Amino acid sequence: MLHALSFDVEEYFQVANLRPSFCEASWGEVPSRLDVGMEAILGALERNGARATFFFLGWIADRHPAWVERCLEAGHEVASHGWRHAFLQTLGQEGLDEDMAKAEAALLAAGAPKPRGFRASTFTLTRDTWWAMDVIAKRGYSYDSSVHPIQHPAYGIPDFEPGISNVETAEGDLTEFPVSTWRALGRNWPVGGGGYFRMLPGALTRAAVRGLERRGAPACLYLHPWEFDPGQPRVKAGPSAGFRHYLNLHKTLPRLERLLQEFQFGTMEEVLGLALPR
Ligand SMILES: [Zn+2]
Numbered sequence: 001m002l003h004a005l006s007f008d009v010e011e012y013f014q015v016a017n018l019r020p021s022f023c024e025a026s027w028g029e030v031p032s033r034l035d036v037g038m039e040a041i042l043g044a045l046e047r048n049g050a051r052a053t054f055f056f057l058g059w060i061a062d063r064h065p066a067w068v069e070r071c072l073e074a075g076h077e078v079a080s081h082g083w084r085h086a087f088l089q090t091l092g093q094e095g096l097d098e099d100m101a102k103a104e105a106a107l108l109a110a111g112a113p114k115p116r117g118f119r120a121s122t123f124t125l126t127r128d129t130w131w132a133m134d135v136i137a138k139r140g141y142s143y144d145s146s147v148h149p150i151q152h153p154a155y156g157i158p159d160f161e162p163g164i165s166n167v168e169t170a171e172g173d174l175t176e177f178p179v180s181t182w183r184a185l186g187r188n189w190p191v192g193g194g195g196y197f198r199m200l201p202g203a204l205t206r207a208a209v210r211g212l213e214r215r216g217a218p219a220c221l222y223l224h225p226w227e228f229d230p231g232q233p234r235v236k237a238g239p240s241a242g243f244r245h246y247l248n249l250h251k252t253l254p255r256l257e258r259l260l261q262e263f264q265f266g267t268m269e270e271v272l273g274l275a276l277p278r
Helices: 016-021 024-029 034-046 058-063 065-073 090-107 132-138 192-199 202-214 239-246 249-262
Strands: 001-008 053-056 077-080 163-170 172-176 181-184 186-188 219-224 264-266
Touching: 001 034, 001 202, 016 239, 034 065, 034 249, 053 058, 053 090, 058 065, 058 090, 065 077, 065 172, 077 090, 090 132, 132 163, 132 172, 181 202, 186 202, 192 219, 192 239, 192 249, 219 249
Parallel strands: 001 053, 001 219, 001 264, 053 077
Antiparallel strands: 163 172, 181 186
16 A cells, blocks of 8 residues: 655744744845755665655745755655745735745745645644635645644644545535554554654554554555754753754665565645646
């Protein structure tokens, strides 16, 4: 079974956890660490004959168009993570529309086709920001992957039905492919990536993917280039945010390699059956 692997392409200094140290106006001044993570990821995918979806921030595509090109050349999907990594509740409906338009222009300028998939910053698509689905559909996207069906203080829709589903919007239908969760003890547990991927034992992630496979449900995993960069500068963050950001960075690559050896991974649009013939 083909599972979906995705990467949210952003710099370590654009992560919500470290936002207090890096305001948006400072981003252009901070040295980029993108190459370290992107080289590691593209290398691992190539070694294992796997494909993935890269949700680029428009800000990144604008400054590093060569990475968009390299992803496309290697047969990966390039999708949109918005322009400036702002939370949906901060952007509002019109702000999201503008942010997405700016990101699309940067992706197109970097040589990518019009993106068909979208992922909001920090999974901020919740019941409170559900209006975003209308914006995403109106802008002509085929699918969204911004819902995390878990209980979390900052995001998530804990009662969202895990797995691929159809969302009816005022602007037409949209496919939602939420990040994978595992149902146990009456609730959904995060097994799909990010901090949880580094926190939980690798065997647990693999068991979850195997479990989903057995039920005929493709997994949707996500990681970030900065999670493959143990040498990134250490900046002051609150105890909990710092713990989550820096935990087990050296384990991300071997864990990903193991997953790629054990399971078959492709792009989001391949798994959703939306991929155009190559
Ligand atoms: Zn992000």
